[in-house]
Amino acid sequence: MTRLAHDRYCDEIAHQVGRFGAVLSSGADLSATVPTCPDWTLEDLVRHVGRALRWTELTVRTRAEEEVPLDRAPGAEGPPVTGDTAALEAWLAETGELVVRALREAGPDGRAWSWSGDHTAGYWARRMTHELVVHGADAALAAGRPFEPVAAEVAADSIDEWLEIAQFVQRVLPDGSAKGLRAPGRSIHLHATDTAADLDAEWLIELPEEGVTWRRGHEKASVALRGPLTDVLLAFYRRLPLDTPGLQVIGDRELLELWLENAAFG
Numbered sequence: 001m002t003r004l005a006h007d008r009y010c011d012e013i014a015h016q017v018g019r020f021g022a023v024l025s026s027g028a029d030l031s032a033t034v035p036t037c038p039d040w041t042l043e044d045l046v047r048h049v050g051r052a053l054r055w056t057e058l059t060v061r062t063r064a065e066e067e068v069p070l071d072r073a074p075g076a077e078g079p080p081v082t083g084d085t086a087a088l089e090a091w092l093a094e095t096g097e098l099v100v101r102a103l104r105e106a107g108p109d110g111r112a113w114s115w116s117g118d119h120t121a122g123y124w125a126r127r128m129t130h131e132l133v134v135h136g137a138d139a140a141l142a143a144g145r146p147f148e149p150v151a152a153e154v155a156a157d158s159i160d161e162w163l164e165i166a167q168f169v170q171r172v173l174p175d176g177s178a179k180g181l182r183a184p185g186r187s188i189h190l191h192a193t194d195t196a197a198d199l200d201a202e203w204l205i206e207l208p209e210e211g212v213t214w215r216r217g218h219e220k221a222s223v224a225l226r227g228p229l230t231d232v233l234l235a236f237y238r239r240l241p242l243d244t245p246g247l248q249v250i251g252d253r254e255l256l257e258l259w260l261e262n263a264a265f266g
Contacts, residue, residue: 004157006108009125010100012154016132017053017096019148020046020139024089028143031083035141036239042142046088049135050095051076056128057099060121063111099128116168130158137239149230152192156201158233159190163205163214166263170211180262183207186255189221190236192229201229205259223251238263 004012023042024030030043037045054076059068070076075095079087106112108122116123133150140147150158169178184207192201204219205212225232227247234240235247238260242249249256 003122003126004153006122006125007104008153009122009129010103012129012151013103013125013132014096014100016129016136017092019136020049020132021089021093023136023139023143023145024085024092026143026145028085028139028145030085030088032142032144034138036138042139043082043088045135045138045142046092047078049132050078050092052131053095053099053128056124057095057102059114060099060106060110060112060124061102063106064113065111066113067115068113126157126161129154130161133158134234134237134239137234137237141239147230147234149228150233152195152199152201152229155229155233156192156195156199159203159236162237162263163203163212166212177262177264178212181207181212181259182209183222183255183258184209186252187219187221187223188256188259189219189224190232191218191224191226192232193226194228207259221251223249223253223256225249225256236260 024046028042030041032042034040034042034045040048051070054073055070058073062068075091078091081087103121103125106121108120108125110121111119112121112124113119114123133154137147166178166181169176170181186207188205190203195201200216202216202218203214204217204221205214225235225247231240231244231247235242235244242256
């Protein structure tokens with residue numbers, strides 16, 4: 001599938017970092033448990049995101065030829081004092097500015113090691129965009145705040161990327177959790193109900209023994225998940241329950257639950 005423009009990803013990273021900052025400045029409790037990542041507090045989540053961005057910034061800025069240790073990323077440790085909302089917010093904002101600057105300077109084809117085999121800055125611009133989208137939803141849930149809909153083209157690309165990751169994980173970790181994403185003869189249809197027709201925000205996912213295959217389009221499937229695009233994305237990422245108002249599951253619900261159970265690699 002066609003990816004978004006590199007600058008569009010950079011713009012979205014800046015936007016999503018700003019949304020994280022808004023959660024922090026709203027008076028959210030940093031010690032609150034993240035419902036979708038129950039081993040983390042909200043502060044743990046913010047520090048995780050900030051470290052990922054700092055490490056990405058170093059990887060891209062230095063045009064890394066191999067994986068670089070996280071402890072080499074300047075500022076990755078974050079504020080030294082826990083529970084300091086203002087310091088955490090300032091650190092995350094600075095982190096966002098640094099990574100966006102590095103990505104823009106490198107351009108989409110700039111060299112940057114990655115675990116995926118796509119060793120470009122463009123890969124990291126896309127990956128960090130969707131990392132921020134999903135963890136932004138986690139932050140909003142932890143703070144008890146509504147999560148505003150994601151721009152349609154970004155949300156659709158996030159589903160594309162998640163399916164590509166599923167294919168990658170099945171190839172490189174054949175005995176991992178994605179091994180369970182096999183159900184020959186059965187299929188999943190995702191259908192966004194609130195997008196323009198030209199976005200083609202529908203997906204047909206098939207689960208043969210040789211591994212996940214997918215394509216965009218409206219086709220009959222064993223089970224369909226229908227609803228607003230952002231909600232479909234978050235449910236597919238296991239951030240919203242399938243019974244969320246506005247979502248519909250039509251057909252073989254157990255198959256969809258099988259996907260959600262075994263797509264636990266991100």
